[in-house]
Amino acid sequence: QVQLVESGGGLVQAGGSLRLSCAASGRTFSNYNMGWFRQAPGKERQFVAAISWSGGSTSYGDSVKGRFTISRDNAKNTVYLQMNSLKPEDTAVYYCAADPNLFAEPTSSGRYYLYWGQGTRVTVSS
Numbered sequence: 001q002v003q004l005v006e007s008g009g010g011l012v013q014a015g016g017s018l019r020l021s022c023a024a025s026g027r028t029f030s031n032y033n034m035g036w037f038r039q040a041p042g043k044e045r046q047f048v049a050a051i052s053w054s055g056g057s058t059s060y061g062d063s064v065k066g067r068f069t070i071s072r073d074n075a076k077n078t079v080y081l082q083m084n085s086l087k088p089e090d091t092a093v094y095y096c097a098a099d100p101n102l103f104a105e106p107t108s109s110g111r112y113y114l115y116w117g118q119g120t121r122v123t124v125s126s
Contacts, residue, residue: 002026002098002115009094009120012086016124020081022096022117029077030054033099033106035113036070036081038092038122048094049081050106059106063089086124093119 008020022034035050047061049070058070067086072079079096097113099106 002029002032004096004098004115004117006094006096006117006120009122011123011125014086014088014124014126016086017082017084018086018122020083020094020096020120020122022079022081024077024079024098030074031100031102032115033101033104034070034072034079035097035099035106035108035110036079036094037097037110038090038094039119040089040092043092045095045110046092047108047110050099050108051079052106053102057106059108061108083122086122088124088126091122091124093121095119 003025006022036048039045049060051058051070055072069082096117098115099113
């Protein structure tokens, strides 16, 4: 089993930046592709970004392309989400998740992610 703990959320003005972190413990972190998802109040969960186990492949949701960057440090068992040029519509609870399908490309489909963190809240004021 993998335990995931997100941090780094908070309140920021539009145009600002935040970096989210997700620390993993339990099984070998590099055995998992990792993803970030978000859920705004009253809305469905939305894919944000994903990264392969090696960090060599990434994918992004259309709404964050060019503004957000996902990265990972396997030595620190941590995945990051750098969020720049934040907009009020980025306000949501952000979740990291672990996908054990190493031989697949990082996926945007939440149903492939086996483990989820409890989330960190990001609020972007206009």
